[in-house]
Amino acid sequence: MGTPTSTTLPTFLALGVAIAGTLLTMALSVLYLRHVRMERPAIGTFNGVDVVVVFGFIVVLPLLYLVLPLTPLLVVLGLTFTSALVFGLRPVLGPAATWIVVGVVIAANIWMGRTMLGTVVGWQLFWIENDLLVVGAAVATANLYVQGGMRLRHVAWFGLVLAVYDAVFTFVWPITNTLAQRFIGWPFDPSVGFRIGIYNATIGLGDLLIYSLFVIAALKAYGPRAARGAAVISVLCGAVVPALLPLITDVFIDARTDVIVPAQAAFGPAAFLYYRWLRRTYGAERTMAGFLGRADVDRQAPTPSFALSVP
Numbered sequence: 001m002g003t004p005t006s007t008t009l010p011t012f013l014a015l016g017v018a019i020a021g022t023l024l025t026m027a028l029s030v031l032y033l034r035h036v037r038m039e040r041p042a043i044g045t046f047n048g049v050d051v052v053v054v055f056g057f058i059v060v061l062p063l064l065y066l067v068l069p070l071t072p073l074l075v076v077l078g079l080t081f082t083s084a085l086v087f088g089l090r091p092v093l094g095p096a097a098t099w100i101v102v103g104v105v106i107a108a109n110i111w112m113g114r115t116m117l118g119t120v121v122g123w124q125l126f127w128i129e130n131d132l133l134v135v136g137a138a139v140a141t142a143n144l145y146v147q148g149g150m151r152l153r154h155v156a157w158f159g160l161v162l163a164v165y166d167a168v169f170t171f172v173w174p175i176t177n178t179l180a181q182r183f184i185g186w187p188f189d190p191s192v193g194f195r196i197g198i199y200n201a202t203i204g205l206g207d208l209l210i211y212s213l214f215v216i217a218a219l220k221a222y223g224p225r226a227a228r229g230a231a232v233i234s235v236l237c238g239a240v241v242p243a244l245l246p247l248i249t250d251v252f253i254d255a256r257t258d259v260i261v262p263a264q265a266a267f268g269p270a271a272f273l274y275y276r277w278l279r280r281t282y283g284a285e286r287t288m289a290g291f292l293g294r295a296d297v298d299r300q301a302p303t304p305s306f307a308l309s310v311p
Contacts, residue, residue: 088140
């Protein structure tokens with residue numbers, strides 16, 4: 001086997017990171033949904049208005065990341081990760097153990113991000129710890145939304161709008177890579193990543209969150225078979241295609257030779273079409289109560305009924 005070139009090594013590193021991060025986050029999200037009931041905030045049932053609010057938050061947040069000084073930004077990220085982990089771990093560990101575990105994870109992330117990035121091994125250890133933090137936050141947040149009433153319909157429309165958003169902020173107003181570069185080398189990097197040699201490869205927290213939402217919302221709505229289809233779409237359109245596109249064209253390589261691909265532009269339309277097929281084939285989605293009663297049962301296509309004509 002030949003030695004990887006400077007083009008193939010970062011591409012296949014990105015492929016490995018994207019697939020591993022996506023599979024791990026989706027698998028843990030499914031496991032959590034099946035076995036853990038979260039303490040839902042008293043905010044009512046998730047609906048379309050909430051989707052608009054969440055999307056507005058996602059649109060505004062990157063702009064705040066650009067204008068906020070670094071220290072306040074890191075404080076905001078630290079509080080966000082802490083809240084997500086506390087919500088997710090409390091039903092599993094109990095209050096006391098949760099705060100101990102979260103405190104250790106947050107403190108370790110800060111210490112490693114400030115002291116261990118002078119070597120490749122140090123970077124790798126930091127990424128492993130940071131990856132656990134990000135995956136945990138994604139799993140907790142996805143389950144909070146889905147157990148709180150978010151439906152597959154909401155996720156599908158959300159992904160479709162994010163596809164446009166991701167393309168615009170990558171090609172028209174290219175701030176996505178600016179944000180990614182700003183977080184590299186600091187604690188609370190909102191992405192799953194790894195380093196080999198001089199190359200870092202990452203997949204963002206937002207990407208992992210939407211993939212996990214899609215899979216567990218499909219599981220809740222239509223059962224394991226639908227969730228498996230959602231997982232395949234997430235891996236292929238959300239991880240494999242974006243990672244391999246730079247091998248085909250250099251349109252995704254910027255002036256600094258950084259590779260930045262709007263993953264949602266591939267995932268969003270595919271996810272929406274899959275939702276429409278599920279809706280047309282199997283009918284209305286199950287609620288959370290319906291899922292809890294028959295979690296391992298696939299929804300069946302409705303049986304056509306024929307009216308008998310009596311002369």
